[in-house]
Amino acid sequence: MNPAPSIVFFTTASGAGYGLLFWLGLLRAFGLTPTSPAFGLTALVLALLLITAGLLSSLKHLGRPERAWRALSQWRSSWLSREGVAAILTYVPALLFGLGLLTGNGALIAVMGVLAAAGAVVTTWCTGMIYASLKPVRQWHQPMVPWGYLLFGAFCGAALLAALAAPWGQANLPAVLAALLGGGAIALKRAYWDAIDAPKPADAPSIESATGLGRIGRTRPLDPPHTEQNWLLREMGFRVARAHRAKLRRLTLGGFAIATVLALAALPLPGAAAALALLPAAAVALAAMLVERWLMFAEATHTVTLFYTGEG
Structure with a gap:
């Protein structure tokens, strides 16, 4: 599939934003983050900026962005519609959570922080689905795809929260979370690549099953259906070279590993010194996520390509 920059940015930015909102809302509700209003509001604003920038970017991928609102009515059957509804609803507790941080209302912070965290999980799950x-x-x-969205978002969110909490000397918990989730991200991504690289099962779609000619043996098209590139081939038949794919996979895993090591290295350090390790950790985690998101699209193949190449 063609890795559209708008969608790559959307899935990276919104995933990190929802991850940051999840950890901020959940941990602040239980008093496990700095209680300073400046910290809470800074982290919340960053989370909402990432979420909003990602959502606005996703609209650029639509043919008629002005009609995007119509998709919200299909929530009974469409995961895209459910994502849009969940994203809008999540703004409500997130903004009330911000009001609680601004006024110091403990009850509002606790209730809305948990609700905002729940909304972040639901929205991210809908995106993966x-x-x-x-x-x-x-x-x-x-089955690993939606869980990957949750895991990668939580990983980037924890890394961002740790970097923001370092000047207040309370970065250890989010740093530990980032390290654990970074290790989990490496394991899940390796398992995912093993799954998609495995030989296709016998009952997978093929040109033989598509044409009904499988009984007579191997089938191939005599001539291509088009003499030049068309929209379907550009969008659905995008191919990434094997050498480039291997290099980008190593970059992804290497980025996750570096962010994990930096998060662990920051644990014994005091506030300002910890920030020197945690800020690069968050930056590397986001950069690795951009590569991973690009690869997710570039490695995907649509069965419509059977019509053109005989390979899906």
Whole structure:
């Protein structure tokens, strides 16, 4: 699939934003983050900026962005619609959470922090299910895909929260969370790549099953259906070279590993010194996520390509 920059940015920025909102809302509700209003509001504003920038970026991928509101009515059957509804609803407790931080209302902070965290989880899950529900794309129709969205978002969110909390000397908990989630991200991504690299099962779609000619043996098209590139081939038949794919996979895992090591290295350090390790950790985690998101699209193949190449 063609890795559209707007969607790559959307899934990275909104994932990190919802991850930061989740950890901020949950940990602040239980008094496990700095209680300074400046810290809470800074972290919340950053989370909402990332979420909003990602959502606005996703609209650029639509043919008619001005009609995006119509998708909200299809929440009963569409994961895209559910994502939009959940994203809008999550703004309500998030903004009330901010009001609680601003006024020092402990009850409002606790209740709205938990609700905002829950909204972040639901929205991120819906985003992952948009792709996992697409049966024609075998690399996306995997049970690990929505869990990966949650894990990667939580990893980047924890790294960002740790970097923000370092000047207040309370970065250890989010740093530990970032390190644990970074290790989990490496393990899940390796398992995912093993799954999509495995030979396709015998009952997977093929040109033989598509044409009904499988009984007579191997089938191939005599001539291509088009003499030049068309929209379907550009969007659905994008291919990434094997050498580039291997290099980008190493960059992804290397970025996750570096962010994890930096988060662990910051644990014994005091506030300002810890920030020198945690700020690069957050930056590297986000950069690795950009590469991982690009690869998720670039490695995906739609079964419509069977019509053109005989390979799905």
